[in-house]
Amino acid sequence: MTDSDLQQLLDKQSIVDRLCDYARGVDRIDRALIGSVFHAGAELDYGAMFTGTADEFTDFICVVHPSMEATSHHLSNISVTVDGDRAGSEAYVLARLRSRGHRGTLNDTVLSGRYVDQWARRDGQWRIDRRTYLHGMDTTQEAAPGYPTTGGRDTSDPSYAVLDLRPPGGA
Numbered sequence: 001m002t003d004s005d006l007q008q009l010l011d012k013q014s015i016v017d018r019l020c021d022y023a024r025g026v027d028r029i030d031r032a033l034i035g036s037v038f039h040a041g042a043e044l045d046y047g048a049m050f051t052g053t054a055d056e057f058t059d060f061i062c063v064v065h066p067s068m069e070a071t072s073h074h075l076s077n078i079s080v081t082v083d084g085d086r087a088g089s090e091a092y093v094l095a096r097l098r099s100r101g102h103r104g105t106l107n108d109t110v111l112s113g114r115y116v117d118q119w120a121r122r123d124g125q126w127r128i129d130r131r132t133y134l135h136g137m138d139t140t141q142e143a144a145p146g147y148p149t150t151g152g153r154d155t156s157d158p159s160y161a162v163l164d165l166r167p168p169g170g171a
Contacts, residue, residue: 011087012080014126015119019091023073029065029153034058039120039127046133054128069106070098070149075115087119087126093133098143108143112136 018037025033038044038054045051050060065071077092097109118130151157 008082011082011121011126015080015082015087015089016078018126018128019075019078019089019115019117023075023093024159026061026065026073027071027153028155028157028159029062030155031058031062034061037128038131039122039129042128042130044131044133046131047135049133049135066153068097068099070096070153072096085121087121089115089117089119091115091117098149101142106143106145107140109138109140111138 021033022037024030025035025037035054035058040054042054043052044054044057046057050057052060072095074094075091076094078089079091080087080089092114093112095111097111099107099109101107113133113135116132116134117128119126120129151159
């Protein structure tokens with residue numbers, strides 16, 4: 001393996017990590033984590049759902065998602081191509097959104113689509129410059145949960161304690 005091959009792998013892994021940060025940030029309604037995935041001024045096009053900047057999208061998520069009882073974004077079939085400080089990626093997304101209906105019923109909406117992203121490395125950091133969400137399909141049905149939802153939809157979630165391995169005091 002050459003140094004160039006190794007750098008390609010490291011770049012691709014960094015992009016996959018940012019994609020996972022995005023899904024985690026949206027599910028935890030973590031403004032800073034969502035924002036860390038995009039360059040300033042990044043443009044997002046989610047079709048009929050949303051079009052605007054990454055900052056506007058983060059505001060949108062932080063208004064819409066708290067009314068939901070739970071969300072779960074899953075990424076798969078991730079393809080990444082790197083060319084120097086530019087990259088492109090496609091990631092399939094399957095999202096489940098749990099909310100209360102008009103009559104108090106518990107509903108699950110399942111969405112599927114693809115994130116098609118243009119990336120740039122600036123100051124050593126890979127971030128998205130432009131995202132296009134290509135919607136595939138969706139369905140909503142009444143939910144019949146078997147177990148209560150656990151964990152937190154913010155930084156109180158136990159995952160923050162185990163993923164932030166810095167010692168107390170922020171060393």
